[in-house]
Amino acid sequence: MAKQYDVLFRLLLIGDSGVGKTCLLCRFTDNEFHPSHISTIGVDFKMKTIDVDGIKVRIQIWDTAGQERYQTITKQYYRRAQGIFLVYDITSERSYQHIMKWASDVDEYAPEGVQKILIGNKADEDQKRQVGRHQGMKAVFN
Numbered sequence: 001m002a003k004q005y006d007v008l009f010r011l012l013l014i015g016d017s018g019v020g021k022t023c024l025l026c027r028f029t030d031n032e033f034h035p036s037h038i039s040t041i042g043v044d045f046k047m048k049t050i051d052v053d054g055i056k057v058r059i060q061i062w063d064t065a066g067q068e069r070y071q072t073i074t075k076q077y078y079r080r081a082q083g084i085f086l087v088y089d090i091t092s093e094r095s096y097q098h099i100m101k102w103a104s105d106v107d108e109y110a111p112e113g114v115q116k117i118l119i120g121n122k123a124d125e126d127q128k129r130q131v132g133r134h135q136g137m138k139a140v141f142n
């Protein structure tokens with residue numbers, strides 16, 4: 001049987017509960033959006049294979065629970081990540097302030113040199129924005 005992919009990347013979504021991590025993942029893998037918030041319990045993952053210049057790249061994205069009570073479990077997944085998305089909600093100043101905490105967890109638990117991307121989610125809710133565009137663009141990582 002032909003190999004289904006050439007390279008595999010393990011990516012991780014982290015951020016406060018309710019910022020929209022699961023929704024980002026569903027949009028990316030299935031192009032779906034669910035308006036309800038069903039909190040992730042522990043961790044979950046989805047995969048998608050994309051073609052990059054003829055190379056089959058399998059992306060395995062781990063979706064973690066933002067709730068404090070699952071953090072002992074979720075931190076165990078940082079170790080194997082090659083890339084980490086740190087997600088906040090532009091309508092929640094609090095979720096943005098917590099990015100510093102999430103970033104320090106990455107420094108502590110993820111491999112050195114892991115790639116980090118900051119995502120300001122819920123961009124469609126601009127009228128409720130609490131985090132300015134420039135604020136979001138300011139470097140929050142070392």
Ligand SMILES: Nc1nc2c(ncn2[C@@H]2O[C@H](COP(=O)(O)OP(=O)(O)OP(=O)(O)O)[C@@H](O)[C@H]2O)c(=O)[nH]1
Nearest residue numbers: 017018019020021022023035036037039040066122
């Ligand atoms: N308006 C708007 N709502 C969104 C967006 N993304 C997610 N939501 C809503 O925000 C709520 C939380 O989304 P989830 O994806 O479940 O949040 P989560 O970060 O995975 O939460 P936990 O699993 O508890 O960590 C849901 O009601 C979503 O419908 C977005 O881009 N725009």
